[in-house]
Amino acid sequence: MSSAPPSLRPPGSPWRHAAEGALSVATAVAAMTVAAWAAFTVLGASAIAPVSRLVPTMVSMAVGGAVTVESSPSAGSTDAGGLGGLLGGMGSGGGLSLGLTGEAAMTPLTLTFLGTTVLAIGFFRPLRRRQRPAPALLWARCGGALLTTAVLLPVLAAMARGTARLPQSVTERFGKGASSEAMSRFGGGGGGGLTQGLSSTVFETDAAATAFLGLLWVGAVLALGCLAARRTTLPRPLALSRLQLKWNAVTSTVTGFAAVLCCSTLAVALLAGAAALTGRDQAAKAAGLLLLLGPNLIGVLLTAGLGTSWEAGVHRLQAEGGGMLGMLGGADRGDAAGADKSLDIGGWSGAGVPLWLIAMAIVVTLLTVAGYVASARTPARTARQESEAVLDRHAETALRMGIAVGISALLIPLLTQGSVRIGISLMGNEMGGMTAGLDADPGLSALTGFILAVLASYAGSRLHSRRVRRPGLDPHRLGATSGRPAATRSAPRVPSDTAS
Numbered sequence: 001m002s003s004a005p006p007s008l009r010p011p012g013s014p015w016r017h018a019a020e021g022a023l024s025v026a027t028a029v030a031a032m033t034v035a036a037w038a039a040f041t042v043l044g045a046s047a048i049a050p051v052s053r054l055v056p057t058m059v060s061m062a063v064g065g066a067v068t069v070e071s072s073p074s075a076g077s078t079d080a081g082g083l084g085g086l087l088g089g090m091g092s093g094g095g096l097s098l099g100l101t102g103e104a105a106m107t108p109l110t111l112t113f114l115g116t117t118v119l120a121i122g123f124f125r126p127l128r129r130r131q132r133p134a135p136a137l138l139w140a141r142c143g144g145a146l147l148t149t150a151v152l153l154p155v156l157a158a159m160a161r162g163t164a165r166l167p168q169s170v171t172e173r174f175g176k177g178a179s180s181e182a183m184s185r186f187g188g189g190g191g192g193g194l195t196q197g198l199s200s201t202v203f204e205t206d207a208a209a210t211a212f213l214g215l216l217w218v219g220a221v222l223a224l225g226c227l228a229a230r231r232t233t234l235p236r237p238l239a240l241s242r243l244q245l246k247w248n249a250v251t252s253t254v255t256g257f258a259a260v261l262c263c264s265t266l267a268v269a270l271l272a273g274a275a276a277l278t279g280r281d282q283a284a285k286a287a288g289l290l291l292l293l294g295p296n297l298i299g300v301l302l303t304a305g306l307g308t309s310w311e312a313g314v315h316r317l318q319a320e321g322g323g324m325l326g327m328l329g330g331a332d333r334g335d336a337a338g339a340d341k342s343l344d345i346g347g348w349s350g351a352g353v354p355l356w357l358i359a360m361a362i363v364v365t366l367l368t369v370a371g372y373v374a375s376a377r378t379p380a381r382t383a384r385q386e387s388e389a390v391l392d393r394h395a396e397t398a399l400r401m402g403i404a405v406g407i408s409a410l411l412i413p414l415l416t417q418g419s420v421r422i423g424i425s426l427m428g429n430e431m432g433g434m435t436a437g438l439d440a441d442p443g444l445s446a447l448t449g450f451i452l453a454v455l456a457s458y459a460g461s462r463l464h465s466r467r468v469r470r471p472g473l474d475p476h477r478l479g480a481t482s483g484r485p486a487a488t489r490s491a492p493r494v495p496s497d498t499a500s
Helices: 014-043 051-062 081-086 109-127 135-159 168-176 178-185 191-198 207-228 242-276 281-305 323-330 355-377 383-388 393-416 445-468
Strands: 067-071 096-105 161-165 200-205 309-318 341-344 418-426 429-441
Touching: 014 051, 014 109, 014 135, 014 281, 051 067, 051 109, 051 135, 051 161, 051 200, 109 135, 109 207, 109 242, 109 281, 109 393, 135 207, 200 207, 207 242, 242 281, 242 355, 242 393, 281 309, 281 355, 281 393, 355 393, 355 445, 393 429, 393 445
Parallel strands: none
Antiparallel strands: 067 096, 067 200, 096 418, 161 200, 309 341, 309 429, 418 429
C-alpha cells in the first residue's frame, strides 16, 4: 500500500473542518462589509442615512434580500391647508394622513463576487495540501459554513434598518408631479409641504428571506466549487465521479473568466478611487458605483450581445379609478417635469455601431478563448474511450460550453436587473408615485448563447489542437498506453486535479 507524500498534511478532524467552513463564511461576509463601507464612504452616503445601517442593508441585498421603505412616523401627516381643514376630522392631528411606501430590489454584484471569491478560497484552498479527506469531513465542512450563514445573515438583516432622507432629486420629482399640483389647487401649498412631509423614511429588510437566500447562495457556491475546483484534494467518490471528470474543465474555465471580468471592474474602481483623492467628484462617484455595481454593467454588456433586451427608465404612477383620488392623481398628466423616460440600452449607438453588435463581438472572442482553455484542461482520452465516444473531444467541449453559457444567459439577467418603487398614499389609498429600474427581457438569449458558445468554443478547441500538435505525436491519444484515464493515473500525484 502506497503512503501519502510527506508534504501532505493529515485530513484533520470533523470539528476542525467545521470551524474552517464557518471561518470561510465569516471572512466572506467581512469582505463584503468592508467593500460596502468603502463604497458608501466614497459616495458620501452618510448624508442620507447612517453608514452603519446602510452597510448591512447592502450586504443583505448582495445575497438576494430586498428592502422595504415607508414613511417615518414623525412625517406621517402634514398640514394641507384648505383641504386639510375640510377633512381635518378624518386625518390624525387635524391634517391629511399622507404616507410613503416602496421597495428596492437590486443585487450589488461586486459585493456578491467578493463574498463568493473569499468563500471559495477559504473553503477549498486549505484542502490543497492535505491528504484526501473522507466524505464525512467534507460534509462537516459544509455544515459549518451553512450553520454560520444561518446565524450570521439574520443578525445582519436585523441591523439593516434605520431612518433615511430621500435625495433632493427624488423629492423634487414628487413636488413637481401631478399629485402635488392637484394638492395646490385645493389650497395645499404646492409641493413644498408635500415633499417636506415625505422626505424622511424608514427602511428595513426581511431577515427570514435574507437567511433563506443566503443559504441558497452558499450552497450554490460550494456545489459549483466542487465541480470547478482544481488542484484541490476532494473525497475520492467526488474527485473521480463522472460529473466532475466531464464538467471540471468547462466549469473551471467559465468561473475563471467570470472572475477575471469582475476583477477588471474592481481594478477600474481602484483607479477611480485614486483619482478621487485629487478632488475629482465624478471619479469618486464612479469608484463608489463600481464598488457596488461593476459586474452588473459587465452582465448587461455581455447579455446584450446574446440578445437580451435591456431597458432603463423612470415611470410615473397614476392613481387608478375616479373620484377625488383619481382627479388628484390624474391631474396635469402632461407635466414635462414628471414625464416618463426610458432608454433601450442594446440599441444605444457608440461610434455609429449598436452596443449589441459590439457586445456580440466581445462575447464571441471570449468564448473562442474559453474553448481554447477548456480544451487544454480536458484530460486526454484513451483509445477505448475514443472508439466508444459518440462525439469527438472538441464537440463534447463545445456542447458543454454551450450548455453552461445558455444557463448563464438566463441567470445573469435575473441577478443584474433591479428596480425601485415609491408610492404616495392619501388616507390609505395610493394616489401616485414613481418607479425606476433596469429591466431585462431574455427572449431567445439562452438559445443564442448556446449556439454562439458551441461554434466559438469548438473553433477554440480546434485551434488548441492544431497548436499543440507535433509531427508524429497525437496529443488526443496520450492516454492510449494505459487502460486507465489520464486523470485517474495522475491522481496519486495530485489527487483531485482532474483538469490538469
